[in-house]
Amino acid sequence: MAKSAKQINPKDNVATLLADCASGEEVTVNMDGKVSNYACLEDTSYGHKIALVEIAKGEPIVKYGETIGSATKDIKVGEWVHIHNVRDDYLCLDKYGKPLPGQSL
Amino acid sequence: MEFYGYPRPDGKVGTRNYVALVPSTGCVNNLCSDLEHLVRGTKALRHDQGCLHPPRDTETVTQTLINLGLNPNVGGALVVALGCEMVKAEEIYEGIKASGKPVEMVVMHEIGGMINTMSTAMHMLVDLVSSVSHARREKADISKLVMGTKCGSSDTSSGLSANLVTGEVCRMLTEQGGRFIQGEICDIMGGEYALKKLAVNPEEGEKIVDYVRDLYMRGLAMGADTRGCQMTAGNVAGGLTTLVEKALGANAKGGQVPIQGALGYGQLVPDAPGRYIMDFPGHGFENLTASAAGGATVHLFTTGRGADTGHPIMPTVKICGNAKTNKTMAEHIDVDVSAVIDETETPDQAGERVLEYMLGIASGRLTKCEILGTESMEILIRGPVI
Structure with missing residues (x-):
């Protein structure tokens, strides 16, 4: 049986692996009945994410239908998406949209 | 119901x-x-x-x-x-x-x-x-229920199953006129702008962002960037990449249910049905007390690795999506929702099962916390101890 990954929202460009996957292994994603297959590009662990589309450097990473960070490199379909190729862009902002003190990205 | x-x-x-x-x-x-x-x-x-x-x-x-x-x-x-x-x-x-x-x-x-x-x-x-003890139980509508929510000892399974299931329970409960409380401002940090969009009144939405700012500034006064403190090595090893991702997984406990109001620590929940955000921390003892003080009469507590704490006066139902924990920590888990991870059950099917179980608890069935007495509480203090 092919291994699967969970895509939570149709807008998401990543899915979370539900089992450890080896490089080249096939992964199935079932989004509300629409089944798609992907090839895992490298060994990737359970709970980690793979890209469902090409994501260019600087583009948003989308999970739960929301932006969770941005790509720091071009990411290929099936590639592992984690801290080595994603930047956390979150800043705690004041009422005027200015970052509160003590933060850097 | x-x-x-x-x-x-x-x-x-x-x-x-x-x-x-x-x-x-x-x-x-x-x-x-x-x-x-x-x-x-x-x-x-x-x-x-x-x-x-x-x-x-x-x-x-x-x-x-x-x-x-x-x-x-x-x-x-x-x-x-x-x-x-x-x-x-x-x-x-x-x-x-x-x-x-x-x-x-x-x-x-x-x-x-x-x-x-x-x-x-x-x-x-x-x-x-x-x-x-002369009081007798009587039939009551589900709209009389006030439910607390929290996640503790979370892992990857929490965001993929138990929290999504809780989101479904919250949706079903509020559709029938019930109320629920969500807090854990530390877990909301990073997801406050997504939550703010769900507030029916923009002023209440802004209060949620204020609670996060207040937490950030209190951390800064101690020399800590609370954004960084949120992401543990275990989170990163488990596959969580950013704070926003972690926050959205935690926020999933309330699903997409609109937010009726934002409340201070332990403040009484108003009568209007729906979802309320309360300014309480992630730490279990202070957190459960805030929900109980707010008026919650039952609590849905999602866990991945198996948190054992419940509140003395508020029956605390543990739901877990990690199949291994459901075996090794069985005496602490009330409802196993790991079938959502296996995709043999959808979050809304599991949600119905959890809601039924919760109504049983509300009617007198004991929680694992009550049976074993794993109950504790504390009250949140913000200033210095003099």
């Missing part, structure tokens, strides 16, 4: 019927615990606060203890005081009494020592418990 609960004089409905032992200071904790062991039907609300706080914290402790006494799961109360503490026992006594529930008070300095206070308190409790 319906459950069987205890109707109270103020129109609320409890899921339990305790006589609460309310210490006005941690100094009398052991006295309260001794009374709890000696007198059936009582629950000691142990906490380590009550003295040498800045006024705002004294006020929080006082109001939290009053609101715990007002919780519909409490049928009557005995306020236990030392006599010299900053929190005024009379204020707690009067605050609970206003609800029409029977309340008594003992002050150790006035009676003179622990031994005589125990004796006086036990005589009072025998009458209190006899009177309170």
